[in-house]
Amino acid sequence: xxxxxxxxxxxxxxxxxxxxxxxxxxxxxxxxxxxxxxxxxxxxxxxxxxxxxxxxxxxxxxxxxxxxxxxxxxxxxxxxxxxxxxxxxxxxxxxxxxxxxxxxxxxxxxxxxxxxxxxxxxxxxxxxxxxxxxxxxxxxxxxxxxxxxxxxxxxxxxxxxxxxxxxxxxxxxxxxxxxxxxxxxxxxxxxxxxxxxxxxxxxxxxxxxxxxxxxxxxxxxxxxxxxxxxxxxxxxxxxxxxxxxxxxxxxxxxxxxxxxxxxxxxxxxxxxxxxxxxxxxxxxxxxxxxxxxxxxxxxxxxxxxxxxxxxxxxxxxxxxxxxxxxxxxxxxxxxxxxxxxxxxxxxxxxxxxxxxxxxxxxxxxxxxxxxxxxxxxxxxxxxxxxxxxxxxxxxxxxx
Ligand SMILES: *Cc1c(COP(=O)(O)O)cnc(C)c1O
Numbered sequence: 567x568x569x570x571x572x573x574x575x576x577x578x579x580x581x582x583x584x585x586x587x588x589x590x591x592x593x594x595x596x597x598x599x600x601x602x603x604x605x606x607x608x609x610x611x612x613x614x615x616x617x618x619x620x621x622x623x624x625x626x627x628x629x630x631x632x633x634x635x636x637x638x639x640x641x642x643x644x645x646x647x648x649x650x651x652x653x654x655x656x657x658x659x660x661x662x663x664x665x666x667x668x669x670x671x672x673x674x675x676x677x678x679x680x681x682x683x684x685x686x687x688x689x690x691x692x693x694x695x696x697x698x699x700x701x702x703x704x705x706x707x708x709x710x711x712x713x714x715x716x717x718x719x720x721x722x723x724x725x726x727x728x729x730x731x732x733x734x735x736x737x738x739x740x741x742x743x744x745x746x747x748x749x750x751x752x753x754x755x756x757x758x759x760x761x762x763x764x765x766x767x768x769x770x771x772x773x774x775x776x777x778x779x780x781x782x783x784x785x786x787x788x789x790x791x792x793x794x795x796x797x798x799x800x801x802x803x804x805x806x807x808x809x810x811x812x813x814x815x816x817x818x819x820x821x822x823x824x825x826x827x828x829x830x831x832x833x834x835x836x837x838x839x840x841x842x843x844x845x846x847x848x849x850x851x852x853x854x855x856x857x858x859x860x861x862x863x864x865x866x867x868x869x870x871x872x873x874x875x876x877x878x879x880x881x882x883x884x885x886x887x888x889x890x891x892x893x894x895x896x897x898x899x900x901x902x903x904x905x906x907x908x909x910x911x912x913x914x915x916x917x918x919x920x921x922x923x924x925x926x927x928x929x930x931x932x933x934x935x936x937x938x939x940x941x942x943x944x945x946x947x948x949x950x951x952x953x954x955x956x957x958x959x960x961x962x963x964x965x
Pocket of ligand 1: 655679727
């Protein structure tokens with residue numbers, strides 16, 4: 567296992583929640599580290615002390631710094647970043663800005679997240695676009711060969727979930743990017759679960775739009791998300807709504823949009839959370855995304871190996887490359903029963919159900935999976951404790 571050099575002790579000391587829980591729900595929301603907590607609470611205290619507008623003015627450099635941090639994380643410029651309140655909203659703002667016409671096609675993946683697919687369906691209904699799901703290859707990742715074959719001049723968007731919400735699969739984003747670049751088709755990447763655990767360089771990937779959340783592997787506060795939009799694409803997109811931050815009312819019958827990606831933002835925001843997101847990105851970059859990837863990947867592989875040995879437990883992760891999300895089923899034990907039994911012992915896991923990733927789950931005949939998602943601050947001891955607790959729960963359930 568390649569987890570030897572990571573300074574786990576420091577990571578745990580800087581994570582107050584490690585004293586309270588065994589947190590294996592990092593794909594839901596990770597435990598915030600102390601510096602993130604301090605920056606959020608610190609700004610709230612400043613607001614309480616001197617006033618909200620005044621606190622924002624006093625922290626303007628820090629707020630600007632959030633864009634620099636995001637640009638460093640993604641390898642883009644600050645003008646290509648919008649800070650919003652969730653990954654879904656970030657994704658929606660980009661998606662609904664694409665001027666689809668009747669007969670246009672959207673190519674997407676089997677691993678697609680429900681909120682994305684619901685938006686495709688709505689736009690299909692409204693604008694008469696066609697949704698085509700690119701099949702997986704035999705490993706369970708999106709088939710890049712099939713994608714290449716499915717491209718024609720009606721394809722208006724390729725939209726892909728990098729890491730699905732329900733398992734360890736990592737879709738081949740950079741290979742998809744090579745195909746979309748060659749074809750000149752915009753590529754929207756949902757990087758919600760990969761941000762903070764896998765390197766995300768928008769040039770290396772070749773995506774044109776990317777959305778991510780703060781609270782998952784980046785360990786930021788809830789209610790934060792980021793949108794990246796490639797500069798060259800900005801003029802082609804029509805933000806679904808504008809306000810006096812996104813645009814200026816220049817005359818009674820005229821407005822001018824901002825010329826950067828902040829045209830997708832709204833004026834009002836949670837400054838404390840936004841500042842916390844910047845701190846979380848800096849904190850992740852401080853550890854290094856590649857060391858994080860290796861540590862998280864090593865722990866997840868260790869966990870998969872142990873789960874395989876438990877009676878009735880089946881690991882459900884697919885694909886060639888895997889990440890920190892481990893999914894499994896337990897014969898005869900519903901996901902909620904597993905979750906409740908673990909909660910009794912102070913262990914957090916979650917359950918992912920078919921309506922969140924319907925294409926994938928139906929293709930595999932799975933109504934639900936138990937999702938056990940590790941982060942770098944988890945330990946092999948914690949994984950052992952979890953596996954032991956699961957074994958006891960399985961025995962008690964009377965199999
Ligand atoms: C969690 C998740 C989202 C949604 O993120 P929010 O910040 O809750 O909007 C989108 N896509 C995937 C793959 C997710 O797992």
